[in-house]
Amino acid sequence: MAFDSLTEKLQNVFKNLRSKGRLTEKDVKTAMKEVKMALLEADVNFRVVKDFTNKITERCVGSDVLGGLNPAQTVIKIVNEELTSLMGSDITEIKYQPGQATTVIMMCGLQGAGKTTTAAKLAGKMKLKGKRPLLVACDVYRPAAIDQLKVNGQKQDVPVFSMGTEKSPVDIAKAGISYASSNNRNVVILDTAGRLQIDDDMMKELEDIKASVDVHQTILVVDAMTGQEAVNVASTFDNRIGIDGVVLTKLDGDTRGGAALSIRAVTGKPILYAGMGEKLSDLEPFHPDRMASRILGMGDMLTLIEKAQNSFDQEEAKKLNQKAFKKGFDFNDYLTSLDQMKKMGGLTSILGMLPGFGLSSAQMDQLKGSVDEKKIGRTKAIIMSMTPEERENPKILSVSRKQRIAKGAGMNIAEVNRFIKQFNESAKLMKKMPGMMKGRRHSGFGKMPFGF
Structure with missing residues (x-):
């Protein structure tokens, strides 16, 4: 279950605070050291951890928290607020072009992150909201990727545009957008090629696509289970091609949670969705407040x-x-x-x-x-x-x-x-x-x- 390890450690910290009744400044600082260790073990970025615990300590010690009637509960409330702020405070949604104009979304990411599956899941969710999406197969290096997109598109009852592996990704993107315009499709999702690791050829290809067609949203798909590496990948993609948001996949299998807690703070880019399983319904809009509540063991009703x-x-x-x-x-x-x-x-x-x-x-x-x-x-x-x-x-x-x-x-x-x-x-x-x-x-x- 996502965040199991981190949640357990934080709950132990809060249990110790509750057992003390009134709190001293030393109690708060000791608790924050334990929180810091728990976050570092969860693979959260060191700078993010340092800023996070400093803010909480400052708010707790520099106020009337310690002399309050229920100081431990107030500390937990402050931790919850800062966690929410760390992950972005408000839910961020994909921005569509106004009216009936076609919105072009480019999906990118490393191989194995779940990019193709996520593209189909997003298309399915958009269809449920009344949009008319078209999936475009721009990965010309893996014939299996085209077949995978077609299978997943069929499951969501969303059409897939493909030109095989003979054309360039730029030509396929142009043709796909033209096809969408002629066939009353108001969202185009470009499924681009990934690599096992970041390289210049992959980045150049993405830059060429963005230079050749109007891409309105660039969405990066990263594997939450890679922890800090997911944050590094997000930073590199943003620096090279510019991203508008992130989808975290496999969050259900990540017991640490480092990527979810670091990406927004390090890149400044919002997490749009969290992949919590294989089904369409398992791609959830990322609510920072709800995720903070889960991390603290308060549930997500x-x-x-x-x-x-x-x-x-x-x-x-x-x-x-x-x-x-x-x-x-x-x-x-x-x-x-x-x-x-x-x-x-x-x-x-x-x-x-x-x-x-x-x-x-x-x-x-x-x-x-x-x-x-x-x-x-x-x-x-x-x-x-x-x-x-x-x-x-x-x-x-x-x-x-x-x-x-x-x-x-x-x-x-x-x-x-x-x-x-x-x-x-x-x-x-x-x-x-x-x-x-x-x-x-x-x-x-x-x-x-x-x-x-």
Whole structure:
């Protein structure tokens, strides 16, 4: 899960602050040393870390924070504000040409960063907003890149313009823009070639394209898992060709978060989107305030609500919640819940956006263990080996019934018992959820199916 390592370290720092009651200047400076170490270990740029911790220390020590009624909470609030500011404060969106004029967007980046996939994801998102995008295959060095763009374009129901590998990228870009104009396409996305590393030939090619056609937005795609290297790549591309924004891919696999916290501060360019998985819905607009909240372990309820509203039937979710909170849920509901969570990116993705709700680490681990995403197939096999009556009434599962279920699922009874125990523990936690969620069930959150 993104930022796991950094979040854990920061939460330990804040836990120590809370345990002290009133804070001294020494307490704050000690905490900031720990924050500094946590950020450096997360591969955040050293200069960024130094400026960040200095600002927080100055705000905390040079004010009435230390003598306040809840100084630890105020320090956390200041850290949250500075994190948000560090990543850009406000969400930045792609700028389109006014009216019906065609907007030309050039995608660039190193090979393997996910540029071609991201181009198709962006096109799909633009289509959902009423735009009429066209993908243009300008990578003439890898025939597989053209095929990949066509496949991904088809998945998003977005047309792809290609001239094969015989023409130059400049000629293809010109022809693609002309085709868009003739075919009522108001956004052109140029998928350019990448290299394994930055070289003059790649940069010259991008410069030639920008010199030959009007590129309105240049978007750099970088791999978040490369940490500081992602920041260096962003700086080099901006210096050579000029970029308007960044898309961070594979952020879901980056437990450190250094790139997300450094790019804006080092380059001055905004992060536009964050890639959190393979599906179209896993390309999320980058909200600095929401990301800061995630990093500090406070969850990201707004993004979770948006994902829920876009992923499943609200009426079905409402019924599931009513049953879960009032009567408890059975194995049929459990299956429905698994499908709903899969649409939202899986349980790990959901838990990454949930505040702690006051649950202990053991309880959170229990929730994760109850639906280990790698074992979902085996879980379904156990449930489908039950009779309809058993699925509707978990309490009737006797030893003999469990033995029959285990045989039907091709497993031993220990695995069945382990799953049923996890199911029952999850059901108990679900009973407690209404109280934990008091005050948080606004904006449609109460309609979300958390029957795990």
